[in-house]
Amino acid sequence: MEKIKAILAVLLVSILTMNCIAQEKLVITPGLLSAQLTLTPSHMFCDKQSYIYLHGSLEGYVTQKLSITGEIYFNAGSLSKSNTFDYNHSLFFGSNWHFTKVNNDLFIGVQPGLSLTKINARNNNITESTAGVNPLMSAVVGYNFYVNNIFHFFLQTRYIMGEHNYDIHKSLSELRLSAGLGFNLNTKKLF
Amino acid sequence: MFMNTKSGFITIILACLVITTGYSQGTSKSNFPSSGWLSFGMRSTLSTFDEDGTGLGFGGQFRIKLSSRVNTDWFGDYISINVSDKVRSEYYHIGWSVVYYPFEQYQYPRLFQPYVLAGHCFDYNKKTELANTANFKDRWGSAVQAGIGTHLNLSEKFDISFTCQYMFHLTNELDAEINGNNVSIVEQSDNTLQGHLLSTISFNYKLCRLWKK
Numbered sequence: 001m002e003k004i005k006a007i008l009a010v011l012l013v014s015i016l017t018m019n020c021i022a023q024e025k026l027v028i029t030p031g032l033l034s035a036q037l038t039l040t041p042s043h044m045f046c047d048k049q050s051y052i053y054l055h056g057s058l059e060g061y062v063t064q065k066l067s068i069t070g071e072i073y074f075n076a077g078s079l080s081k082s083n084t085f086d087y088n089h090s091l092f093f094g095s096n097w098h099f100t101k102v103n104n105d106l107f108i109g110v111q112p113g114l115s116l117t118k119i120n121a122r123n124n125n126i127t128e129s130t131a132g133v134n135p136l137m138s139a140v141v142g143y144n145f146y147v148n149n150i151f152h153f154f155l156q157t158r159y160i161m162g163e164h165n166y167d168i169h170k171s172l173s174e175l176r177l178s179a180g181l182g183f184n185l186n187t188k189k190l191f
Numbered sequence: 192m193f194m195n196t197k198s199g200f201i202t203i204i205l206a207c208l209v210i211t212t213g214y215s216q217g218t219s220k221s222n223f224p225s226s227g228w229l230s231f232g233m234r235s236t237l238s239t240f241d242e243d244g245t246g247l248g249f250g251g252q253f254r255i256k257l258s259s260r261v262n263t264d265w266f267g268d269y270i271s272i273n274v275s276d277k278v279r280s281e282y283y284h285i286g287w288s289v290v291y292y293p294f295e296q297y298q299y300p301r302l303f304q305p306y307v308l309a310g311h312c313f314d315y316n317k318k319t320e321l322a323n324t325a326n327f328k329d330r331w332g333s334a335v336q337a338g339i340g341t342h343l344n345l346s347e348k349f350d351i352s353f354t355c356q357y358m359f360h361l362t363n364e365l366d367a368e369i370n371g372n373n374v375s376i377v378e379q380s381d382n383t384l385q386g387h388l389l390s391t392i393s394f395n396y397k398l399c400r401l402w403k404k
Binding site: 095110134169 | 248272349392396
């Protein structure tokens with residue numbers, strides 16, 4: 001009798017657990033809007049320096065596999081005392097392709113962009129420097145995990161290609177890493 | 192023996208009807224309307240085979256699709272080229288191209304949609320010495336461009352386009368003559384046909400239909 005009760009209990013727990021898995025709510029659907037704000041460290045390959053950016057992004061899922069995204073990086077400082085740039089702010093716009101499984105989302109993307117840069121005159125041995133706008137190209141790979149309809153965890157690596165062509169020529173090739181907690185909203189459920 | 196039976200004869204007739212019906216259906220066409228679409232997008236361009244060197248550009252475009260075979264692309268972009276670490280060469284383009292789809296069946300939901308394009312643009316070039324910004328020259332001109340490309344139709348309304356086109360400048364070019372630390376920017380006296388190869392990736396979204404025919 002005790003054995004039968006134990007078997008029934010195990011069966012009941014199994015059925016309940018399977019039901020929970022089957023009912024896990026799908027967050028990644030067309031109309032999902034995702035926003036992120038984080039501090040991003042980077043490694044710039046010319047002069048081998050590191051910068052810190054305030055990184056914000058807004059992404060809209062057109063389908064479950066495709067999203068359109070806009071991202072902004074505000075240069076918040078440098079980890080080096082002899083930094084090459086006074087600032088290197090940048091803006092990107094493009095699309096990401098998603099490989100999703102339930103609420104796990106691995107993505108890759110290509111995003112062109114623009115940067116606003118200014119060389120540090122003293123560290124580069126020139127009398128003065130001017131700010132300039134430079135075209136950029138970037139490739140991004142990342143992972144999102146959508147916890148529920150409100151939050152998600154994100155991790156993203158971006159490789160940037162470009163050139164600073166004012167005062168002194170410098171390569172803007174850089175690797176940036178972002179991670180943190182983002183907010184999401186399903187806009188189709190609002191209307 | 193099969194042919195002698197009534198059911199066998201009927202089966203053969205039916206089989207012939209099914210087979211011929213399949214052939215007569217031809218290639219199934221998409222129900223997605225093809226003309227009248229207005230789309231907006233952004234682009235990134237790689238400039239190569241220019242006398243100045245290789246450069247990267249950024250810009251935008253909008254498209255108005257006239258029919259299932261013809262589209263128009265109206266674009267603007269900015270390209271910056273580093274010339275031997277001494278001179279910055281900047282190109283601004285504003286122009287348009289006609290896009291022709293030679294294979295009508297290659298449209299959404301098909302992934303690839305190849306095209307040829309040709310057009311005209313206004314072209315502004317400014318060359319500035321990096322170490323002395325007072326040493327610069329600029330010129331306005333026009334250009335013609337032609338090339339090939341393909342859309343990658345990722346959804347009904349979103350596509351990524353890849354284009355490779357050569358742009359011929361119909362104007363006297365500026366030359367950056369670099370001799371050690373001495374830089375002089377001069378206008379070429381002869382008008383030989385020069386230009387650059389532009390390889391573009393663009394992201395486009397169809398916003399609305401301007402007409403419904």
